[in-house]
Amino acid sequence: MTENNRIEYKRELTDGLEKEVISFLNYHDGGIIYIGIDKHGSVYGLSECDALQLAIKDRLKNNIQPSCLGLFDVIHETRDGKDIIKIIVASGSEKPYYLRRFGMSEKGCFIRIGSASEPMSQHMIEELFARRTRNSIARIRSLRQDLTFEQLKIYYQEGGFTLGDKFAANLELLTEDGAYNYAGYLLADQNGNSVQVAKYAGTDRVDLLESKDYGFCCLVKTCKQILDRLEGVENRVINKITSRERISRSLWNKVALREAVINAIIHNDYSTELVPKFEIFADRLEITSAGTIHFGPEQEDFFVGYSMPRNKTLMRVFKDIDMVEYLGSGMPRILKAYPREAYTFSTHFIRTTFPISKEALALEDEVLKGEAKTSGVESGVESGVESGVESTMGLHIMVLLQPAPLSKAAIAQAIGKEKPTRYLNELMKKLIEREQVAYTIPEKPSSRLQQYRLTAKGSSYVKNLNKGQ
Numbered sequence: 001m002t003e004n005n006r007i008e009y010k011r012e013l014t015d016g017l018e019k020e021v022i023s024f025l026n027y028h029d030g031g032i033i034y035i036g037i038d039k040h041g042s043v044y045g046l047s048e049c050d051a052l053q054l055a056i057k058d059r060l061k062n063n064i065q066p067s068c069l070g071l072f073d074v075i076h077e078t079r080d081g082k083d084i085i086k087i088i089v090a091s092g093s094e095k096p097y098y099l100r101r102f103g104m105s106e107k108g109c110f111i112r113i114g115s116a117s118e119p120m121s122q123h124m125i126e127e128l129f130a131r132r133t134r135n136s137i138a139r140i141r142s143l144r145q146d147l148t149f150e151q152l153k154i155y156y157q158e159g160g161f162t163l164g165d166k167f168a169a170n171l172e173l174l175t176e177d178g179a180y181n182y183a184g185y186l187l188a189d190q191n192g193n194s195v196q197v198a199k200y201a202g203t204d205r206v207d208l209l210e211s212k213d214y215g216f217c218c219l220v221k222t223c224k225q226i227l228d229r230l231e232g233v234e235n236r237v238i239n240k241i242t243s244r245e246r247i248s249r250s251l252w253n254k255v256a257l258r259e260a261v262i263n264a265i266i267h268n269d270y271s272t273e274l275v276p277k278f279e280i281f282a283d284r285l286e287i288t289s290a291g292t293i294h295f296g297p298e299q300e301d302f303f304v305g306y307s308m309p310r311n312k313t314l315m316r317v318f319k320d321i322d323m324v325e326y327l328g329s330g331m332p333r334i335l336k337a338y339p340r341e342a343y344t345f346s347t348h349f350i351r352t353t354f355p356i357s358k359e360a361l362a363l364e365d366e367v368l369k370g371e372a373k374t375s376g377v378e379s380g381v382e383s384g385v386e387s388g389v390e391s392t393m394g395l396h397i398m399v400l401l402q403p404a405p406l407s408k409a410a411i412a413q414a415i416g417k418e419k420p421t422r423y424l425n426e427l428m429k430k431l432i433e434r435e436q437v438a439y440t441i442p443e444k445p446s447s448r449l450q451q452y453r454l455t456a457k458g459s460s461y462v463k464n465l466n467k468g469q
Contacts (some may be wrong), residue, residue, distance in 0.1 A: 009041065020033055025068055030306055065098055111124070140181055144185065147189070151221050156321060197230070262318065272290045302331065302343075397431065407451050
């Protein structure tokens with residue numbers, strides 16, 4: 001491998017490190033610096049890597065302005081049996097970055113051109129400064145200044161860190177005049193932000209089963225609450241044990257789901273006062289966050305993992321508490337499970353769509369069928385519904401009705417039909433005759449507002465069946 005516009009090799013740690021990092025911060029793609037490899041790509045290795053990592057972090061923290069905390073990772077790797085250090089640098093949102101001792105001048109500002117770091121012209125410096133983002137959440141003053149951060153302190157303590165008296169300044173939760181900024185507001189114990197998780201019966205937004213707000217607290221806690229809901233409740237795992245193996249399938253890929261949730265929360269454009277939204281449909285999960293990724297090179301960078309962290313303060317906090325592994329790692333993990341087409345971009349929003357696994361649903365049908373046979377209920381809902389498939393469908397419908405009543409149209413969509421069929425009508429009739437399902441408007445069976453609810457008898461039936469009784 002040779003050096004290029006995104007890769008820089010250094011045989012050892014030198015005084016020019018900050019210059020290289022600044023050039024990548026100012027470059028639209030960011031870049032990677034390897035220390036312990038010469039310019040020809042030969043691996044020489046390093047000694048005392050732990051001490052070198054700490055020295056690098058300290059130099060970048062103290063010698064570069066504006067602060068680049070949250071925009072770099074320093075990683076210890078092994079190549080050809082030798083220790084090296086890899087520094088991942090993201091493109092910054094507060095360009096131009098510069099050496100603190102030279103200020104915003106041609107001696108202090110650098111940009112990556114080809115495989116070299118070149119000084120910026122005064123014209124380029126002035127142009128970048130004029131375009132510098134003014135609506136960064138680090139620069140927006142919090143409407144409330146009576147903020148407390150006990151929840152955040154607990155998360156840091158769990159990670160082995162202690163937040164001292166100057167933590168607000170160290171974590172960049174203050175504006176230039178010393179007031180709490182909007183990043184501080186989002187990470188405070190109490191705030192006015194919440195994130196919605198909505199669940200629908202069908203494949204559209206017509207029949208809403210549940211809508212719940214998570215938040216009004218530290219954004220880290222909000223993120224964990226949403227992960228608990230989606231990972232622990234909604235992303236059910238179906239297991240089948242055969243004589244040869246144990247087969248497990250989840251509705252969504254676990255790694256991709258976690259990365260997508262965290263990405264949506266960290267990189268949401270909170271300056272718009274919009275928050276991420278999570279919607280669960282009968283056939284998919286949709287995650288929508290505020291932000292813009294322009295068509296062309298910017299979208300290509302996004303998929304490769306080179307995109308610019310929108311909220312570097314949030315990124316840094318989530319990295320500190322180990323909810324993010326390292327810069328640029330999330331998107332490659334997602335793309336291992338889902339194609340690029342899972343993402344759609346509009347003028348103001350980014351939407352991620354994960355379809356429910358067909359393999360998981362097929363396995364679930366097999367398991368339900370097996371449980372029905374074990375319980376001696378192969379005939380399901382008796383006369384007119386005699387096959388194992390029909391038995392499974394009747395049980396599946398009762399499971400669907402557990403959270404809340406549904407219309408017949410919503411039930412049809414949930415079982416993969418565009419509209420109610422004759423078979424479904426007969427099946428619902430049998431479930432009502434068995435008193436496992438009931439009308440919500442019994443006095444008007446044909447009402448256009450009619451829905452179906454699970455009875456106590458039906459609930460007991462499902463519960464006992466799941467226990468294998």
